[in-house]
Amino acid sequence: MDGVDVYDLEYPTYEGVRLAKVEPLLRDAGKVINDIQDLKLGPEAVILATFPRSGTHWVYEITHMLLTGNANYNTVSREATFLEGLPDLGPLQFYNHIVSTHLQFKWLPKQHVERGGKIIYVIRNPKDVAVSFFEVLRNTLKELKRLAEFLEVKIADPLLKEIAEKCQFDNLKTADKSVRNDEALSKIMRAVSLNEHPTIYRKGEIGDWKNYFTVAMSEAFDKANADNMDDIGLEFEFE
Template identity: 45%
Template sequence: MTMAVDFCDIEIPDYEGLYLPKIPTFLKDPGHILTSIRNLTLGPDAIILATYPRSGTHWMYEMTEMLLKGKAEYCRKSRETAYLEGLSDLDSMQFYNRIVSTHVPFQWLPRKHVDGCGKIILVIRNPKDTAVSLFKIFDSGGYIKNKSFQDFVHEDFLGPKAMHGGWFEYNKEFLKQAATRKNEMIVITFEKLKKDTKGELLRLAKFLGVKEDEQLIKDIVDKCSFNKLKDADKVVREDNLMAETMRELSLKENVVVYRKGEAGDWKNYFTVALNEEFDKAYTERMKEIDFYPEYE
């Protein structure tokens, strides 16, 4: 697929009032892929990893796979091989019985999995760090040009065309669902996972029904430290789907997936005025939800 126009000039794809990221599947036929995901029949032991983009998805995917395998071994296949909306054909995911990854809002999750009490992992990262991380990965890939961070926050994060309905609406709906699905959903925050990786992995193992194994948890914590996971991503993977997708969109192939993996980096980018504006937006948009992110 060769773009005839500059990528940044391409209209943002949307479906039923929901604005979506500019990935090949959504640019071609968003309704088809969203409906296919909703109608997907996963295996009885499948687990959905739901995250708003740049919330620690690759990190959690790798650790969950290690827990399920019972071995602290890196995945040879990238997380993109099980990224539902990134796949143009979901036949390979029919009755898939491992962890699948998605950024789509709750209403588009596979219905049979949701209605059948299938397990869902929700990872939430504080929105300020999420905004910084999104800006950086978009900038590194060539998604945006000549746009300041402040403009990005106003237009692409807080604005009406924020992807997947925006961080607030996306996580608000998942948190509402988690409140009534105690045995089916677990909510993990990026910040708590950074502070107490071992404790959160033990909690996740219990949720997944994985036998507690102190040595396994210790090994996973070590193998999934930021620098080791970043290095492994370069040498272990047997596929290169991220680069292939970027090539298809005529963008920079070496997009920065693993940047810093820190909590609190937002302080280096938010002005006092932008921070006050952002806090006001959080208060207004999340007023129905008793959830307060950690701002390091």
């Protein structure tokens, strides 16, 4: 896809669902999803499933620290294990750490789902997601403890506090530029002819949508959300 500007391309779709503009999906979305479904992860693997711009990198880093039992940043970027962004899933066969995806549940690795492997699903106020596209932070310690219990790891309170500090937005933003030593994101960007990395860390604020939505826009969004999402059993606080 040399010489192709990703912004000029249509979003790839599969079964009527719009997907990310990454090279493998742009080439053959069906094959990518079939390969992901057939992927055999290790028994200790954790799938981080999110909608884009919903705190994926934040939760990825927190989960890494909880699983490794220390507050050191991961030197491998989240993109290195981004399932639909990789041209070859071979290195992830029997992988035993965190992999991430923006795909729907029905397209996740079948073996992992069938054996009850751990899946972390991150949701965020969709109004903040919309604003984040255009250009989850409350009770951090409580949520860290809950996540540690789900992962079945025992973490002492002092370390939980250190992890919370290391994973504050500004600290993560700085670490993303100074700690990573792999080229996974660079390869993905070069594949779609982007010279600069996209902005992964924007503001990290709750409720920033209020600075962009008019009252009419907010009401229209609420109606669309009610019409399409009322039956999923999840509630959002539109602060």
